[in-house]
Amino acid sequence: MGDLSHLLRESWTVVEEQQEKLAGYFYARIFLSNPHLRDLFPVQMDAQRSRLLGAIVTAVQTLDDPERLDAYLRDLGRDHRKFEVTPEQYAVVGDALLESLRIFGGERWTPDFDQAWRDAYGLIAQKMIDAAKADDDPAYWIAEVLSHERRGRDIAVLTVLPGQPLEFRAGQYVSVECPAYRPRVWRVYSMANAPRRDRTLEFHVRALSSGWVSGALVRRVRAGDLLRLAAPMGSMTLDRRSTRDIVCVAGSTGLAPIKALLEELTRFNRTRWVHVFFGAGTREDLYDLPELRAIAAQHPWVSLVPACSRDASFDGEHGNVSEIVGRYGPWNDHDFYVAGSAGMVQATLRTLAALEVPPSRIRYDAFGQ
Structure with missing residues (x-):
């Protein structure tokens, strides 16, 4: 597998x-x-092209980590059921991918790469x-x-109810x-809650200038509308075996x-300190700060540090949250969970x-990567 991984990276x-x-x-x-x-x-394929390349690069970069690769591809295979893809169509995609690589690789594309x-x-x-x-x-x-x-x-914050149980x-x-x-x-979009008895899911959505779906979810969707949800994915889940602070x-x-991880922790945690750094551009962008403060007040093992990068009047930390976390600590023996834009995750x-x-103590899912 090492030789294959080396060839793939070199050819890319x-x-x-x-x-x-x-x-x-x-x-x-x-x-x-x-x-x-x-x-x-x-109809518009720009974002779809980005996701294809992201999936290719992720798969290539994880070949040396079979456990991570298996989990990623298992999630991806389940997720692609939403498109009703057939096994025969995978062959069509493979042929097109290889031909594209040959065309753009030109004279530098070798038989070994192929x-x-x-x-x-x-x-x-x-x-x-x-x-x-295998997915039922x-x-x-x-x-x-x-x-x-x-x-x-x-x-916008949306609460939705799937018609059938959705385990995550x-x-x-x-x-x-x-x-x-x-x-x-x-x-x-990440669920903002741990699994609940009433089966509801909460989503936090920010409308982006280029975000077709995010714009619709924030500005057009209303109570009573129907959404489609695909299979749950992601590895930024709580390691209950760890005794380290978070x-x-x-x-x-x-x-x-x-917030979903916090909700899960409130159900059983008694021994681990949890430090939450929540950053945004302005005070208005700290849209869920009152509820976070309520959680911290109710659970003494939660400490909260809000921060703004573009609001001089904010009564709290100033700067990018990726930098502010470095002002605190020490963090020699903690588990880290990082979530935000791809740029914010990279900076953190x-x-x-x-x-x-140690990288083994850091969990994140960067959707833009």
Whole structure:
């Protein structure tokens, strides 16, 4: 596996600078040879191209970690059931991917590179197919929006109820589709709660300028609307075997999975201190601060540090939360949970690396990576 991983990484450097063109060619190749597959994809393909490349790079980078790779591909295979993908279509995708790599690799693309990608894709596809076959859950869940609360200009908190039981762990996320407003466009959002007896799920959504689904969820969706939810994914879950104290670092609506972990901890924790750093641009963006303060007041093992990076009048820490966590500590023997934008997660990981926090003690899911 080491030789295969080395070949994949080396070959990716040959095409990496042309990855956007490669992805465009890849999809064009699929749709020209199999026009009926176009209906599986959204009208606008920009984000879809990014997700393809993200999945490829993630798989390539985890080949040396079989346990992590298996978990990632198992989740991905289950998640792709929402598209009603058949095993035959995996072969179509594989052929298009290999042809695209050859085209953009040009003279630098070697037979060894070609065979490495053929072997890797065969492994990846089979694991995803097997995971989908073994999954007895629905391909997706229909969920009714029970409540929709605006928290400022571009943030909303939604409570939804799936029509069938949806099993997940605190800290995980699901793909969400708004069929009435953005059909065939899926985006991932973390649940902001641990599993509850009433089966409700809470989502925290920030409308982004380029976010079709986030904009619909914040500005158009109302109570009574229906959403589709795909299979739960993600590994940022609580390690109950650990006895170490915990540090949670959340940026904006990255608070959602952190809040879910807090809810789980309130049900059993008596011995672990939990330090929560919650950062955003302005005071308004700290949309859930009152509830966090209520949790900290009720549970003395929770300490809360809110921060603003662009609000000089805020009565608290000032600066990026990724830097502020470094002002506290020491963190020599803590478990870390980090959630936010890809940039915020990367910045926090750099801070923790400078503090010599072992990577094995850090859990995160960076959707933009």
